[in-house]
Amino acid sequence: KNISDFSLNITDCTQIVVPEEVFFTVAAAGILENLLILIAVVKNKNLHLPMYFFICSLAISDMLGSLYKTLENIFIILCNMGYLTRHGDFEKKLDDAMDSIFILSLLGSIFSLLAIAADRYITIFYALRYHNIMTLRRALVILAIIWAFCAGSSIAIALFSYEAATVIPFTILFPLMMFFILCLYVHMFLLARSHAKKIASLPSSTVHHRTNMKGAITLTIFLGVFLCCWAPFVLHILLARFCPHNPYCACYMSIFHVNGTLIMCNAIINPMIFAFRSPELRSTFKKMFYCSR
């Protein structure tokens, strides 16, 4: 590249750097929280249910994402301190491995959310046959398939990352999954609403719009959090692929580290909206903390 005609304008979009303390704090919080969930589900026999296994899968993928960021930061610090070179072969392999961890985390997150939504869907619409449809063994098999697929895809994407073709399915997958999850939840929501309607038509029944509103809020939170945390990064990938030299795109790409932090925030928020809504899990936590005192 001819750099001689490069002009560093004062109005340049410089990289917005997130302080390392913030990075490490957010990453550590994400890892700890998800680790707690895993421990709680393993310890409590009552929680050995398909639903909690899917939540565990989500916790694992969130943990991987935060772990990736932490490792990356550590390695960059080591690089800056001179312990590692920047262009060595070993570093390249390490870099590849860490990229595949990140993609694994992203894919695992998406598929876990899909599995949770599908599990809830079956619970509602196939309520009486749920026990036969979603046995523990089947749930584990589903999880194994999901993670094998994600691992294979992540390695393939990391290895063939230089092809243009890998970016496009990657970015198509994201909105497709989101749309599918949205459809599942909206269908469940419509059923709840129709039941509420039925009840409202009964004489002297109380209708509480507040609880209906709560359903809408819950759904919005589910999908809004996922969207707000992952979409910036996906857009980044798209822009970096298609218009890296456009100044507007470059300015968007300068906030990359904020996008990365958002993904780690997702790792912190996901347990709150999925795992901690279960009283059984909450009581397991309480027992864990009180026993440790």
Place this chain on the structure above:
Amino acid sequence: MSALRLISNRTSQQALSNSDYTWDYEYYEYGPVSFEGLKAHKYSIVIGFWVGLAVFVIFMFFVLTLLTKTGAPHQDNAELSEKKFRMNSFVADFGRPLESERVFSHQMAEESQSLFHFCINEVDHMNKEKETQKGPSLESNTHFQDVAKSSGMFEEDIHCLTKFNIPNFVNTEQNSSLGEDDLLISEPPIILENKLVMQSSHRILD
């Protein structure tokens, strides 16, 4: 993140920005990006993206809220005893304890992990407390317990459910005529199925 090299051109060896996060291959091969002659604000994509995202989420919220308009509400609060009376009559009719009777009480809020298990436990508690002679427990009860133990419902405050847990047993024979029948699986016992589905759906979304 260094995965960005998968997209960027790796030929340049110069780090253009003073970013600390330069990994072995440079992240952002921004290259010679000229910022002169920009018509719009340079962060326009950023602003546009976030505004668009916020609008979309709010729009989704309003669409979902609109879906919750359930028609003419009855504002008077029903008497709990009145409900219980109706339910006791259902008990007499069906010879089986009604799970929903207990959901109106708040003390069961910290029961076990699943909605169905919850309901069945409530029934058990009710049985122990009241020591009334219930009808023979149908095998569907044990079936529900199996479902309950393994389904793992989504627990919420029970008092949210009390708003919805007025059993529509009266509508049993009319269920097939209702629009959402295609959403439900017609399986024995049909009577409680709608109720379970209804409870679980409200569980999840509340």
